[in-house]
Amino acid sequence: MKFSYKFSNLLGTIYRNGNLVFTPDGNSVISPVGNRITVYDLKNNKSRTLALESRYNYTNIALSPDGSLLIAVNEQGDAHLISMVSCTVIHRHKFQTGVQCINFSPDGAYFAVARENLVLIFCAPGEITGEYNPFVLKRSFLGGYDDVTWMDWSSDSKLLAIGSRDSSTKICAVNYMQNFRTYNLSGHTDAIVSCFFELNSLHLNTLSRNGQLCLWECSMEPSDLIEADKPEAAPPARKRKVPNAFKGSDSESEDDIENNVEKQTVKQDLEADQNEVKDGIVGKTHPFFYKKLGRHYLANEPRKEKRDAMLTAANYNRRTKVLVVAFSTGAFYLYELPDVNMIHSLSISEYPISAAVFNCTGDWVALASREIGQLLVWEWQSEQYIMKQQGHSSEMSCIAYSPDGQYIATGGEDSKVKLWNTQSSFCFVTFSEHTSGVTAVQFSRNKKFLVSSSLDGTVRAFDIIRYRNFRTFTSPTPAQFACVAVDYSGELVVAGGQDVFEIYLWSIKTGKLLEVISGHEGPVASIAFSPVATSSTLISGSWDKTVKIWNCLESNSEHETIDALSDVTCVAFSPSGEEVAVATLVGNIIIFDVKSATQVSTIEGRNDLSSGRLETDIVTAKKNAESNYFSTIEYSADGECIxxxxxxxxxxxxHVREAMLLKKFEITQNHSLDGLNEFISRKHLSEFGNMALVEQREELEGGKVAIRLPGVRKGDMSARRFQPEVRVFSVRFSPTGQAFAAAGTEGLCIYALDKGVVFDPFNLTLEVTPKATHEALKNKEFTKALVMSLKLNEPNLVTLVLERVPHRDIELICADLSPDYAQRLLQQLARLLQSSPHIEFYLQWSCCLLTTHGYRDGVFQHTALLALHESISRKYEMLNKICDYNKYTIRVLLERSENLKAREDHAEATNDDSDNEMLLIRRPGDKDLECQFSEGSEEDSDGPDSEDNDDS
Structure with missing residues (x-):
């Protein structure tokens, strides 16, 4: 119950590969992130990653027009039909090969899937079609002689434009048409990147990879197309041998083969039917053909400087008639069609743009780059970023939680330090002062700054409030720092060297080097300060098989040495500061008492780290497991677990005392990564051995090979490509104990306690039931009802009881509670303050509870107080922005009302003066003249106010 952690979110990885999709309302963008899917809510500035997971990386996604169904296909052709309401996979379908693109029809009745050079049209399940069996094949087409690259539906969902890599575009009808046959468009000199129908028209725009745009005009309107009955399939006697183009595997259904055979016979049948069509048929009076209106070369002038620039992505908004084209140079351009006038251009990076898509209104364009994992949403009219996120371009090597749990700091091998908000899951600041890989990060206790160590020989301190690097610490001789730590007071920072075997101590305030601590005979792998305020104890572990206990306030480097019997990989202090855990190279975790330097217990965990076999490994997975070890350890908030x-x-x-395994989590099932399989599949073995050891040069990749260099474990150290190896670089518990973060190959995975489906009672007895709780509430026995709800530990029941209590009785009920129930009630209040709108009511509960029981020592746990502080801080930040906005709005409205009132007074004064003058010059018989004069003056007086109102 205590360790019912479930996957909550994924940070640090923004975009990997594939296409982007906007939701129908245009406020959210959906991005495939490895083998997961992330939804970025641009309106509320939040992101969430769906808990579902694929066995391979997703490459294509498509969203239904109503936003309820999502189809995602991975590298191996496994399609998942996902309900966006429940965020679960409701059906799985296996295609024979990978899928190039997938697209829903505008009416939501069909979706088309392109597999190699075949296009398959399926009926979409739902109320529109009345078909609830997923992936029911309706028709199939041969797209071209090469792979299909793009598909687009017409507005009426009758025609489908299919762009191919053989530079041709094919137009097919979903249903059989009496006056239409499959039509081919040619004229491009390179592969088709995209093609788009116009709104409520059959006019077409096609784009090729060399930046060529062709505008096509259709001779027909959509209303001229006449549907015909489906022609009868050829009788069994006419069946011919299936050509190679339509051959499938043995698992392919007979219906698919029938459709392929039918596809060849339908053409002959339609030609015979057309010969019999008499005069007067629409097919005769309105022949179907396309006329090329023009050919344009987009962004021709900038591309002359870089001749290898290629068009990589494009999208078209039919409502606004705006086209966006993205190039391999990192620049994108906006054109207005059909005049092809460039209205906007911007360069976002030096890397190719992999995907580009408009939202429904055409105001926002989402752009993604696969090379650097960047995703941004650009509002081209106001020229500002709606969202700009980029993860670490290489492995995320270290993480750290802020003391209140609101922020997570990450350091990567790309020499960047990023800060992430745990509530919104967005990165809000990036520090790029380091010039080499970041090895460790840590927050100060007061959350005002963080420090990071790097292989560039510097330790830097960053101000979290002003977002700047205010201190840079260096050593007298150049050294690569592998670890860093800050003491409890936030005045001292210490870093361990990787190549000089020394520890350096600096002062945060002055920036001066206070001491160089020597004693280790190998690289210093990890260091940690005591978390107790009254202690300045420092623990350091090294590859020289020793752990040393230092007192930083003493001189002459006095220390005590503990023999760990193996190389030390990581050390961690318990929250009480009395024990220290040491991870060694043999896969053990040894617990030592700090004061007596004696061993308390040993955890043997080598067998728990099950290891897989890499594709290029010669040894077996069982042999690999003998070399496993823990590289990162962390105590829980209560100090009972590691x-x-x-x-x-x-x-x-x-569990620390029992030295036993409580629970094991698997962070990923992504087989696109290396090291998950225990055995090498026989299909990868040949008479020459493992095929993964053979260099496979790809012609289109410029001679790149898919095999790693010997000894390379991280990053692309050369032009060679290889699958990243699965591993976890760092793990950290949140200060509240409600979640933990793990930085691995996939990114930063957040696991949180799932309280919704876990029944975890406290001191439960037979008479404690929900019915008895409701009866106590009915009799106004509030203390009894609250205690029973806390025993049942059901959040909904506790919320009901708390909100039934009158506000004047809160202080009396808090005084009647015992310390155990006061502790549990504080945890419930911290949870309720995050989501409930009754902020003042629950703040009164918290204040009375802390006032009544806070003077006793040990009543409230540190984690409960941190959770309450985190909830109140979030509410303060949110309400502070709203209050500031309302304050400035009211100020503008007041100033506006004062201006209007002054103008009205001035107008009334003008009217009074004109009336007085009229009374002085009034004569008998001038009544009509007086009325005209007064009406004219009123119009003149209302004129300025009406114009000002229009401007406002």
Whole structure:
């Protein structure tokens, strides 16, 4: 119950590969992130990653027009039909090969799938079609002689434009048409990138990879197309041998083969029917053909400087008639059709843009780059970013939680330090002062700054409030720093060297080097300060098989040495500061008492880190497991458990006293990564051995090969490509204990406690039931009802009881509670403050509870107080922005009303003066003249106000 952690979110990885999709309302963008799918809510500035997971990376996604169904296809052709309401996979379908593109029809009745050079049209399940069996094949087409690259539906969902890599575009009808046959368009000299129908028209625009745009005009209107009955299929006697183009595997259904055979016979039948068509048929009077209106070369002038620039992505908004084209140079251009006038251009990076898509209104354009994992949403009219997110371009090596749990700091091998908001899951600041890989990060206790160590020989301190690097610490001799730590007071920072075997101590305030601590005979792998305020104890672990205990306030480097019997990979202090956990190279975690330097217990965890076999490994997975070890460990908030991970996809939670495994988590099932399989498949073995050891040069990749260099484990150290290896670089518990974060190959995975489906009672007895709780509420026995709801530990029931209590009785009920129930009530209040609109009511509960029981020592746990502080801080930040906005709005309205009132007074004064003058010059018989004069003066007086109102 205590460790019912479930996958909550994915940070640090924004975009990997594939296409982007906007939701129908245009406020959210959906992006495939590895083998997961992330939804970015642009309106509320939040992101969430769906809990579902594929066995391989997703490459194509498509969203239904009503936004309820999502189809995602991975690299191996496994299609998942996902309900966006429940966020679950409701059906799986296996295609024979990978899928190039997938697209829903505008009416939501069909969706088309392009597989190699075949296009398959399926009936979409739902109320529109009345078909609830998913993936029911309706028709199939041969797209071209090469792979299909793009598909687009007409507005009436009758025609489908299919762009192919053989530079041709094919137009097919979903249903059989009496006056239409499959039509081919040619004229491009390179592969088709995209093609788009116009709104409520059959006019077509096609784009090729060399930047060529062709505008096509159709001779027919959509209303001229006449549907015909489906021609009868050829009798069994006429069946011919299936050509190679339509051959499938043995698992392919007979219906698919029938459709392929029928596709060849339908053409002959339609030609015979057309010969029999008499005069007067629409097909005769309105022949179907396309006329080329023009050919344009987009962004021709900038591309002359870079001759290898290619058009990589394009999208068209039919309502606004605006076309966006993106190039391999990192620039994109907006054109207005059909005049092809460039209205906007921007360069976002030096890397190719992989995907581009408009939202429904055409105001926002989402752009993504696969090379650097960047995703941005650009509003081209106001020229500002709606969202701009970029993850670490290489592995995320270290993470750290802020003391209140609101922020997570990450450091990567791309020499950047990023800060992430745990509530919105967005990165809000990036520090790029380091010039080499970041090895460790840590927050100060007061949350005002964080420090990071790097292999560039510097330790930097960053101000979290002003977002700047205000201190840079260096050593007298150049050194690569592998670890860093800050003491409890936030005045001292210490870093360990990787190549000089020394520890350096600096002062945060002055920036001066206070001491160089020597004693280790190998690289310093990890260091940690005591978390107790009254202690300045420092623990350091090294590859020289020793752990040393230092007192930083003493001189002459006085220390005590503990023999760990193996190389030390990580050390961690318990929250009480009395124990220290040491992870060693043999896969053990040793617990030592700090004061007596004696061993308390040993956790043998080598067998818990199950290891897989890499594709290029010669040894077996069982032999690999003998070299496993924990590279990162962390104590839980209560100090009873240890979180440990290493070169594996598993994360283990151990009980410290019992030295036993409590739970194991697998962070990923993505087989696109290397190291998950225990055995090499026989299909990868040949008479020459493992095919993964053979260099496979790809002609289109410029001679790149798919095999790693010997000894390379991280990043692309050369022109060679290889699959990343699954491993966990760092794990950290949140200060509240409600979640933990793991930085791995996939990114930063957040696991949180799932309280909704877990029944975890406290001191439960037979008479404690929900019915008895409701009866106590009915009799106004509020204390009894609250205690029973806390025993049942059901959040909905606790919320009901709390909100039934009158506000004047809160202080009396808090005084009647015992310390155990006061602790549990504080945890419930911290949870309710995050989502409930009754902020003042629950703040009164919290204030009375803390005032009544806060003077006793040990009543409230540190984690409960941190959770309450985190909830109140979030509410303060949110309400502070709203209050500031309302304050400035009211100020503008008041100033506006004062201006209007002054103008009205001035107008009334003008009217009074004119009336007085009229009374002085009035004569008998001038009544009509007086009325005309007064009406004219009123019009003149109302004129300025009406114009000002229009401007406002």
């Amino acid at each position: 979180l440990a991970a290493g070169k594996s996809a598993n994360i283990c939670i151990y």
